[in-house]
Amino acid sequence: MDLATPPPDLYGRPGPDRFLRRLTAFSDWYTPILGAPGLRRSPRRRAPRPAAPLTLAVTSRTMVSADVVELGLADPAAGPLPPWQPGARLLLTLPSGRERHYSLCGDPADRYGYRIAVRRIADGAGGSVEIHDQLHPGARLTVRRPRNGFAFCAEPAVLFLAGGIGVTPLLPMAREAERLGLDWRLVHAGRTAEALPYTAQLRALGPDRVELWADDRRGGPPDGAELLSRAPEGAAVYCCGPAPMLAAVQRALDASPARALHFERFGAAPIVDGRPFTLRLGAEGPELAVPADRSALDVARELRPDLPYSCHQGFCGTCKVNLLSGTPEHRDRRLTPEERAGGALLPCVSRAAEGETLVLDV
C-alpha cells in the first residue's frame, strides 16, 4: 500500500473525505451535550500547531531548457520527506531572505527527494537569478512543507494547458493521469521551442497526447478557443500559465467541449474595478499615486525595492504590512478578520476607494 497516497473519499476523489471529517468532529463535540447515555464528552482538540519548516540540501542541478534550471532537494540526513500530491507547492526561503513559491514537478512516490524548476527572469525581483547563480549542490535552504491549492481530482477526461514554466504542476498530474488510464491531453505553449522545459519527458509520457506550441513557429500564441478545442468532450481543464492565457481560457470555456476549469496563475492577477488612490510610506513618508491599473505593492516598490513579496496574488502573506491609517479594500485570500481588524494589509492585491489615502508602517 502506498502510504503517501491518502485513501479516496466517498466519491473516489483522492484525499481524506471532508464530509466524514466534519461529521466526526460534530459527533465528538455534540453527542455528550445531546445526552447520549454512557458517553462522555471528548476533550476538545487543540488546533494543530503549524509544522516546523524543513532544512533541505540541494542535491542536483540540471538545465531543462535554455533558461530553466531543475533543482533536486533532499533531507541532508537522508530521511523521508513529507508526502505531497500533484499540484503542491513549496515555499523556499533563499539565502538572501527572499521567499518564493515553486510547484513540485517530480514524482510524489519518491519520498526522499523533491524537484522544482525555476525560469531565470533577468529583469525580475531577483529570486530566480539568485537560484540560478547561487544554489549549487550542497547549498542549504529553509523550506515550508508542501501545500496544495491546485489539487488534481483525476476526472475521467482531462485537458492540461501549460504556459511555459507553468508546466511544472501539470507534469506530475499528467503522469498520474497516464498511470490511472484517464483520457488526457496536454498543450504546452511558449515563445520558442527552446524555451519549453520537459518536452522529452512529456513526449515520452504520451506521444499522441502532448502538443507543443511554439509561438515563433505558429505565428503567435494560441487563443482560448484554440486551446480548448483539444479538450475531450466533458473534460476538466487544468491550466497553469500567465494571466493573459488564463483569461483567454476563461473567456472561451462556455463555448468549448470542456465542463470545468481548475487553474493556477503565476504572476499578478489582473486588477478588476481598480480606482486610483494614494499611498503614504510611513507617517511622515512620501506620498505616491496608485493608478487604477497598478497594485499598491508595485508602486511602493519603486521607492522601496526591499519590500518583500512572493505570490503577488494575495495568498502567501509575504508582502504583509501594517496600516497606520486609511480605509482599505481587502482583496486577499489570506488574512483573518482579526488580522484585518488589527491593521494588517496585503498590498499586492488590496486597494482603497478613489481619493482615499492609505498610510503604511514601512
Ligand code: FES
Ligand atoms: S505577495 Fe503573496 S500575499 Fe502579497
